Every structure is written in C-alpha cells, then in structure tokens.
Amino acid sequence: MVIIPAIMDKPAPAMADLPARGEYRVLICIMPAGRGTEVLEALRRETGVISAIAHHARGIGTHSLRHRVYSDEKQILTVLVDAGRADEVFHFLYFSAGLDTPHAGMIMMGHAFRGAGVVPLIE
Numbered sequence: 001m002v003i004i005p006a007i008m009d010k011p012a013p014a015m016a017d018l019p020a021r022g023e024y025r026v027l028i029c030i031m032p033a034g035r036g037t038e039v040l041e042a043l044r045r046e047t048g049v050i051s052a053i054a055h056h057a058r059g060i061g062t063h064s065l066r067h068r069v070y071s072d073e074k075q076i077l078t079v080l081v082d083a084g085r086a087d088e089v090f091h092f093l094y095f096s097a098g099l100d101t102p103h104a105g106m107i108m109m110g111h112a113f114r115g116a117g118v119v120p121l122i123e
Helices: 005-009 036-047 083-096
Strands: 024-032 052-062 069-082 106-112
Touching (some): 024 036, 024 083, 036 052, 036 069, 069 083, 083 106
Antiparallel strands (some): 052 069
16 A cells, blocks of 8 residues: 555634535536537527536436336536626526526526636637
C-alpha cells in the first residue's frame, strides 16, 4: 500500500473557508424528447446564459390506474445561473420548454453549494 504524504498532510477545509451558499442556483428542466437543443439555443440567445447542458434520458414507469408498464424518453436541461437571475431564467425555461401544458414535464430550482459560470472565449 502506498500512502502519499502530501495528500495526508492537508487538513480538511473549515466551514468558514467555503464560499457562502446561495450565490448560484441550479435549474433542472425535464421536457419532452427532441426539445432540448432548441430550448438550449434559445436560452443562450435570448438570456445570455451559457452555463447549461442538455442531455437525453430514457426510463420505464407504470401507469398508476391500470399498472401498465411504459417507456418514456425525455430531454434534461441543467442550468447554472446567478441567484439574482434565477427567477427570470426559471420563467423563461418554463414557457420555452412548453411546460405550461399538462403532463409536459417539470422544472426544479435548488441552491448550488459552489459554482463557476462558463466564461466565453474572446475571438
């Protein structure tokens, strides 16, 4: 067994050394499959938020009334945004992803313990 002394000598960070919670918010938007790229591009174009990623998800569930098994595909959009703009971006995602219609999906907002937004490269 090899022990690396440099790692073992470092003390764990104190709670006072960690950044304050609440500077950033994480928005997770679950929407129908096929809409993720379109909403991601609109988010970047219209709000200027570029700290976002879209990915595909698939799952199996049961319908509660008749216990039928079904398969469903969704797009998931994860966004990191400053706390001051979180409500504005939440509202934008809600309507641009079409979540204002029944059974279309859902959106959640939570605190990010730490975060660093993506900085665009200068051309």
